[in-house]
Amino acid sequence: MLARPGATQTLSLVGATVAFALALLFNSGSAHALTHGVSLLAGSVEEGDDRFRPTAGIEVAQGDKYAGRLFVYGREFGPVIERTYIVSAVRRLPIFGLKYVHAGFGLTALMESTEIDFSGADRDASRDETKYNLGAIVGMRAEVPDLGLLKLSASWESHLYLAGEAGILLSTGRKQVIAIGAGYQIK
């Protein structure tokens, strides 16, 4: 059963659609257009079950070629605390001759922690587990053009992690992130 779109999902999808549309609409020339900059990101993440969860992050871009990103999300449910951290580095390529739309290819690292914290008589049942994984990231990104020092962007990307031994038969775990970003650019 599909979940109805929540506010975060709707916001990130509408924002991403608008940013991609503006990038296409105001495209001119084929030169790279991205600049150095730092952006805060907000969006939604999906983990293979068509359910989107809110996420927040930060992006540091170095010129028009490289960028690093950190996304954090999780939840608290009674004594259970889940946290997921995704760190990625991408190489960007302008595609389709467009000035403000880029594809990104790179590496990603994942840290997932689950903490079950009981108090009182059940204290011995408390558990703490952390898992790590490395993988590849691919995605597309668009930037709204001509905003001066303001930097508005949107991205749709997948973080792919091989699922243990089943990775030989191409089984993967994926964190899909649709995000919008706002930040400051340095020319």
Place this chain on the structure above:
Amino acid sequence: MKLQTPMLRSLIVVFLLALTTFIGSNVAKAEDVLTMRLGPPGAGNGGPNPMSIPPGVPDIEVTWLTSRNFEVNVALVPGLLFGQRWKGPEGIYVSGGGGLVINANGVGLGGYTGFGYEAGTGRIRFNAEFKQALGIAGGGLISPYALRIGAGMAL
């Protein structure tokens, strides 16, 4: 897999007709490439299982690429998708477009992007591709994906 409305069934018929017309008008082009890839799909039910041996129907995708870099992708998941391909350096390519997006939670219209690598310029070429799609179905979003490898044959 639910095909709930007559409208949805009509859309499928329209897409299949468009596909048939497209194939019929492009068979003779020298640079067309027909590619078959194998790999398990992420169908919205928690992630892909390992690929079956021998591969089952959900594990198979066929792509027809024309000399003008227009592509038609046929697979049970992520669906029946039409798009344009951009070829980058070192065999890397990116594609984007739209069509009928399918996964275990529904069928709907949507868009896709693909990120691939093709090695070789001869008649037979190695191909690996990751494809992600987003579709609107059942009042929500479906987002199937697949990582597949295979081979292409220049026609």
